[in-house]
Amino acid sequence: MADKKSDVVTSAGSAVSRPDRLQNPGFEPEHTRVHDESPERARGAERGISLLFALSGILSASAFALNFIFPIVPGDLMSTRYNNMFVGLAIASGLLCLGIGAVHWAKALMHGHELVEERHATRGDDATRARAVEIFTEANKESGWTRRRLLRNSLIGALVAMPIPAIALFRDLAPSNRPEDVLGYTKWEKGVRLTRDPNGVPIKASDVTIGSAFHVIPENILEIEEGFLNEKAKSAVLVMRLPLDALNEAEDRKGWSYDGIVAYSKICTHVGCPVALYEQQTHHLLCPCHQSQFDVSNHCAVIFGPAARPLPQLPITVDAEGYLVAQSDFLEPVGPSYWERLR
Amino acid sequence: MSVATQKKSTAPTSTGAGMRFVGGMSNYIDERTSISGAVKFLGRKIFPDHWSFMLGEIALYSFVVILLSGTFLTFFYDPSMVEVHYDGSYVPLKGIHMSAAYSSTLNLTFDIRGGLLMRQVHHWAALLFVASIGLHMLRVFFTGAFRKPREINWVIGFVLFILAMAEGFTGYSLPDDLLSGNGLRIIDGMIKAIPGIGTWISYLLFGGEFPGNDVIPRLYVLHIMLLPALVIALIAIHMVLLIINKHTQFAGPGRTNDNVVGSPILPVFAAKAGGFFFLVFGIIMLIASLFTINPIWNYGPYDPSPVSAGTQPDWYIGFADGMLRLMPPGWEFVVDGYTWSLNLLVPIVVLMLFIVIVMIYPFLEAWVTGDKREHHIAERPRNQPTRTAIGAAGVTFYAVLWAGAASDLIATHFRTTIEGVIHALQVLLIVGPIAAFWMAKKIALALQRKDRELVLHGYESSRIVRLPGGEYREIHTPLDEFEQWKLVSFDEYAPAQLRPNARGKITIGARMRASVSRFYFEDRIAPVVTKELESRTH
Numbered sequence: 001m002a003d004k005k006s007d008v009v010t011s012a013g014s015a016v017s018r019p020d021r022l023q024n025p026g027f028e029p030e031h032t033r034v035h036d037e038s039p040e041r042a043r044g045a046e047r048g049i050s051l052l053f054a055l056s057g058i059l060s061a062s063a064f065a066l067n068f069i070f071p072i073v074p075g076d077l078m079s080t081r082y083n084n085m086f087v088g089l090a091i092a093s094g095l096l097c098l099g100i101g102a103v104h105w106a107k108a109l110m111h112g113h114e115l116v117e118e119r120h121a122t123r124g125d126d127a128t129r130a131r132a133v134e135i136f137t138e139a140n141k142e143s144g145w146t147r148r149r150l151l152r153n154s155l156i157g158a159l160v161a162m163p164i165p166a167i168a169l170f171r172d173l174a175p176s177n178r179p180e181d182v183l184g185y186t187k188w189e190k191g192v193r194l195t196r197d198p199n200g201v202p203i204k205a206s207d208v209t210i211g212s213a214f215h216v217i218p219e220n221i222l223e224i225e226e227g228f229l230n231e232k233a234k235s236a237v238l239v240m241r242l243p244l245d246a247l248n249e250a251e252d253r254k255g256w257s258y259d260g261i262v263a264y265s266k267i268c269t270h271v272g273c274p275v276a277l278y279e280q281q282t283h284h285l286l287c288p289c290h291q292s293q294f295d296v297s298n299h300c301a302v303i304f305g306p307a308a309r310p311l312p313q314l315p316i317t318v319d320a321e322g323y324l325v326a327q328s329d330f331l332e333p334v335g336p337s338y339w340e341r342l343r
Numbered sequence: 344m345s346v347a348t349q350k351k352s353t354a355p356t357s358t359g360a361g362m363r364f365v366g367g368m369s370n371y372i373d374e375r376t377s378i379s380g381a382v383k384f385l386g387r388k389i390f391p392d393h394w395s396f397m398l399g400e401i402a403l404y405s406f407v408v409i410l411l412s413g414t415f416l417t418f419f420y421d422p423s424m425v426e427v428h429y430d431g432s433y434v435p436l437k438g439i440h441m442s443a444a445y446s447s448t449l450n451l452t453f454d455i456r457g458g459l460l461m462r463q464v465h466h467w468a469a470l471l472f473v474a475s476i477g478l479h480m481l482r483v484f485f486t487g488a489f490r491k492p493r494e495i496n497w498v499i500g501f502v503l504f505i506l507a508m509a510e511g512f513t514g515y516s517l518p519d520d521l522l523s524g525n526g527l528r529i530i531d532g533m534i535k536a537i538p539g540i541g542t543w544i545s546y547l548l549f550g551g552e553f554p555g556n557d558v559i560p561r562l563y564v565l566h567i568m569l570l571p572a573l574v575i576a577l578i579a580i581h582m583v584l585l586i587i588n589k590h591t592q593f594a595g596p597g598r599t600n601d602n603v604v605g606s607p608i609l610p611v612f613a614a615k616a617g618g619f620f621f622l623v624f625g626i627i628m629l630i631a632s633l634f635t636i637n638p639i640w641n642y643g644p645y646d647p648s649p650v651s652a653g654t655q656p657d658w659y660i661g662f663a664d665g666m667l668r669l670m671p672p673g674w675e676f677v678v679d680g681y682t683w684s685l686n687l688l689v690p691i692v693v694l695m696l697f698i699v700i701v702m703i704y705p706f707l708e709a710w711v712t713g714d715k716r717e718h719h720i721a722e723r724p725r726n727q728p729t730r731t732a733i734g735a736a737g738v739t740f741y742a743v744l745w746a747g748a749a750s751d752l753i754a755t756h757f758r759t760t761i762e763g764v765i766h767a768l769q770v771l772l773i774v775g776p777i778a779a780f781w782m783a784k785k786i787a788l789a790l791q792r793k794d795r796e797l798v799l800h801g802y803e804s805s806r807i808v809r810l811p812g813g814e815y816r817e818i819h820t821p822l823d824e825f826e827q828w829k830l831v832s833f834d835e836y837a838p839a840q841l842r843p844n845a846r847g848k849i850t851i852g853a854r855m856r857a858s859v860s861r862f863y864f865e866d867r868i869a870p871v872v873t874k875e876l877e878s879r880t881h
Contacts, residue, residue: 013713014860016835020872024832025824027597027604072456075432080452084459088632091460095625102618110611117389117603119589119719122492170547173557179546197648215648228426230552233528233647266648270686271532271667272553273525274650288652289529290668291751291761304762306667306686308675336532337684338542342677 035108045108052101059094063087180340184333186218186235188314193219194239194263194324202323203239208261213278214239216263218326234334236266236274237314239324242283246297253299256315261324263314264300265334268292270307272336285311308337390612391592391605393721395482400616401475403578404623405468412465413567419455421447422517422563424556433640441644444519444559448639463631469514470636471627473507473659480504484704484734486721488591491714494705496584499577501702506574508659513566515637515657519559522637524645526656528553529664536687554645591721594832596825600719653752658745665747666690669769697740704733711859712836725794726833728787729863735783736776743772784866791868794830797822798871831870838864 035042066086073079124132140146193202197215200222208214216237224231241261249257256262264285268275273289283296284303292305300311312334315327333341373379390396423443429436431446432453451458480500483489489497512530516523531553534545550557589603598604606612642651656664667690674685700707708730709715724731746753747768754761801821809815822830839860843849 010715010717011713012716014836014839014864015712015714015716016837016869018835018870018872020874021870022828022831022873022876024599025596025828028825067456072454074454075434077433077453080459083456084463085632087457088460088463088628092625092628092632095621095628099618099621099623099625102614102621104618106606106611106614106618110614114604115387115389115607116597117387117589119601119603122588122717173547173550175551179542179552182552183542198646217648227552227555229554229645229647233553236648271529273528273654274648276648276650277652288650288654288751289525290664291765292672302672305672305765306670306674308673308684308686336535337675337682337687338535338545339538339540339681340542341682343680 030113033108033112036112042109045104049101049105049109052097052104056094056097056101059090059097063090063094066090179338180343183234183335183338184341186329186334187221187224187231188218188235188237188326188329190326190328191319192326193319194237194316194326195219195222197236204322205258205261205318205324206322208239208241208324210241210243210260211280212241213280215266215276233272234267237263238266238275238278238285239263239316240278240280240283240296242297246283248298250299253313253315255317256313256327258317258324261316262296263316263324263326264294264296264311265314265330266311267335268307269302269309269311270305270336275311385586386609387607388586389589389603389605389607391590391598391603393593395486396590397619398475398479398482400619401623402472402479404620405472405475405627406574406578407620408468408624408627409465409472410571412461412468415457415461416451416465417567419447419451419458420444420517422560424519424554424559436640436643439644442519442559444517445639445644448518448520452640460628460631463634463636464627465514466636467630467634468627469511470657470659471623473504473511476500476504476507477659480701481734481738485724485731486591486593487718487727487730488721489705490718491709492588492717493584493591494709496581496588497705498702499581499584501698503574503577503581505698506570506577510566510570510574511657511659513562513570516562517559517566518637518639519645520639521642521645521649521651522639522654524554524647525650525654526660527558528647529667533667533687533691536684536691538681538683538688554647589719591719593721593723594829596828598720600717603719653755655748655752661748662741662744663690663694665744665750665768666694668747668750669744669765669772671769697737701737711839711856711863713839713856714834714836718834720832720834722833725787725790728784728791728866731787732780732784736780739775739779740772743768743775747772788866788868795868795871798827798830799875827871827876833870835867835869836860836864837867 035045067083070082070086071079072083123129145152194214194216195202195218197217200217200219202219203214203216216239217232218235218237221228221231221235239261241259244260247257247260247262266274266276268287268289270287270290270292273287275285275287275292275294277286277288278284278296279286285294285296285300286292287294287305287307290306292307293303294300294307294311295303299313302308302310312330312332314330316324317327319325369379421443425443426440427443427446429439429441429446429449431437431450433449436449448462452462453459483493483497483500512526516527531545531549534548535541537544545553548558548561549555550561590605592598592603592605595604606615643649655661667687670686670690672686674689676683676685724734747765750764750768751761753759754764801819804818804820806818807815808818839857841849841853841857844853
């Protein structure tokens with residue numbers, strides 16, 4: 001709060017001052033407008049602007065009327081389109097006439113000369129600043145803010161502690177279990193059939209021809225009442241059949257496919273978009289959100305884009321009736337990475 | 344040139360019934376509010392004129408349009424994720440399961456009079472709001488209007504820009520359609536990448552697992568209450584500071600750092616600005632009645648499994664999405680069982696750094712120049728070549744990220760490979776800003792040289808004369824003193840001298856400042872001075 005006289009003269013820093021710089025020549029002579037000189041033109045402008053305002057009123061009223069001329073008829077989408085367009089155009093032209101009229105009035109007919117206002121330093125003047133300092137000093141003396149340090153510090157401590165209860169209050173924004181207890185598991189388990197998304201029709205291994213791709217959800221997911229989308233967001237799977245010679249399988253995953261049919265999580269390991277585009281010639285999957293590409297013939301290894309991990313593989317086989325079923329859940333959490341993912 | 348000192352308020356000459364009513368009314372209000380003080384203080388306040396000063400106005404007026412249209416939308420929109428069967432007039436989606444939010448948005452679109460219009464007005468106005476704030480910030484940046492005493496207002500404006508994007512994103516998510524749902528999914532993925540707390544933040548935000556049943560009502564509360572309250576409060580402070588600091592003006596004859604030249608609020612500025620509000624409103628209405636925006640009925644309700652090719656966020660989120668796309672594969676590692684997703688953390692940190700630099704730039708430049716004076720003259724970008732070059736580099740960085748968000752569309756439109764586009768943009772992200780810096784600086788310096796030429800030798804008149812000796816020469820028309828003044832009146836800085844401080848030491852801070860100052864002001868063109876003008880030859 002120290003107020004030194006010296007900071008009224010402010011430093012110009014590394015600014016260059018040239019004593020021989022050109023001097024401000026002062027204001028240019030005023031230009032007069034045609035409307036200032038010719039009363040006739042001024043009257044013309046006045047009539048034109050009044051006409052714009054009148055037109056604006058008429059257009060606004062017509063926007064009201066157009067609602068009845070082009071009503072929204074339930075079930076007729078064209079009626080919505082016409083209503084939107086004609087009512088909108090009428091309102092828009094009404095607004096534009098109003099705006100053009102007002103601006104033109106200001107520019108053509110109102111007092112046209114520029115006015116000058118002096119600026120003053122933004123800082124308060126010395127007397128005001130001195131009084132402010134005096135007030136703070138008095139308040140400090142009267143309250144003992146700096147003198148009674150114990151009092152002040154305990155107050156600050158209390159204020160800091162005040163928001164702590166909020167941390168607990170916000171806990172119930174989410175259910176009481178821990179995220180890592182649910183994020184790592186899906187509805188897939190031993191024997192659950194692979195069914196088509198969205199109708200839930202089970203898929204026979206023989207339906208999956210070479211080159212085809214199926215969007216798949218677990219059979220048991222359609223019974224879910226609460227949290228269907230949550231489960232679907234983890235359980236969505238892509239099933240593709242590759243020629244056996246195109247499929248490179250790791251030793252420990254040899255039994256996870258069935259006769260060239262493989263199942264991979266559809267949820268991108270980058271930020272969770274569905275990896276929905278399958279190029280059957282190259283056996284590549286492409287995520288349309290950020291263009292990560294995965295090589296299905298190589299356990300969905302990342303071959304391009306920002307994703308860091310392969311798509312998790314779902315071990316599958318067929319049941320007695322020839323339908324594709326899961327051997328178990330995924331063996332790792334699906335979807336985007338998170339801090340506790342591998343804990 | 345008349346001076347805006349308060350003329351004695353001439354008593355109304357005509358005392359018709361209307362005048363008597365207005366007079367009586369004013370008296371009634373003033374006796375209860377002392378509002379005449381406000382009229383005295385504000386009524387003849389001067390606002391300088393320049394087309395670029397209207398960018399901030401567009402932002403303000405589009406925000407008013409957003410408030411009006413948004414209020415209409417809240418009357419019909421149902422922020423609920425309860426599952427319903429759609430039974431409205433849009434046949435292709437009849438009988439489909441969807442959230443009440445999506446269903447009510449469809450009803451609002453197809454069955455409510457003016458519903459589609461208001462949705463489109465709201466969305467177009469929101470796009471215009473963010474765009475005009477961005478352009479307004481660029482104007483303020485390139486003209487140095489952020490300098491003392493306006494640094495705080497720059498920071499407030501910057502926060503408004505961030506809030507505008509937050510408003511945009513939350514609003515974009517509310518219809519709960521397939522496209523915006525994927526946008527939320529991406530946000531969820533980004534949040535989960537934050538070390539230590541990310542999983543929990545996502546879990547609390549979504550009320551459990553993604554997508555849950557809570558996120559739409561929560562975003563709705565943010566979108567229509569918390570964020571607008573902040574925006575309104577900050578706009579109010581922004582305006583109060585504008586009035587206290589008064590508007591900047593460009594250099595010109597008669598204009599100095601100690602005056603403001605322009606139109607008074609009453610009547611000219613009020614008429615122009617009021618008219619301009621209706622123009623902005625009218626243009627938004629015109630676009631909304633003719634051009635579809637966000638046709639959510641084509642996307643379908645949110646479902647985590649399908650997605651369409653060519654997904655893109657609204658343009659103002661594009662730079663962040665582009666940054667995600669430009670990361671090379673495999674940037675993730677695990678330490679002690681905990682996952683570090685650098686493919687998301689690096690973009691988050693780089694973008695944060697970028698916007699923090701934007702926010703603190705006024706303080707950085709003030710530190711470099713050491714200039715503690717108030718500045719009320721808006722500078723021409725060419726007269727601060729290094730600042731202009733820094734701005735150009737920043738704009739290029741942003742533009743490359745932005746192009747990144749459309750990488751797939753660029754690839755399909757120009758029939759090239761997606762990999763090629765990404766690799767080209769990765770290179771451009773580094774090289775582009777450097778090249779833009781270099782070019783912008785060269786161009787700014789060249790323009791300054793041209794200004795010097797003009798002041799010293801005048802315009803080429805295209806009049807060729809033959810001198811007695813047979814020599815041909817073009818006659819140059821000298822500038823008048825007013826034109827000259829516009830070209831020579833700018834602030835000039837020299838690189839800071841490295842001097843020991845009071846205790847005879849050269850601190851590291853001083854060394855740093857000296858080298859940054861050299862970087863800024865080494866290449867400079869001095870304004871023409873009187874001596875040069877007197878000794879000029881034609």
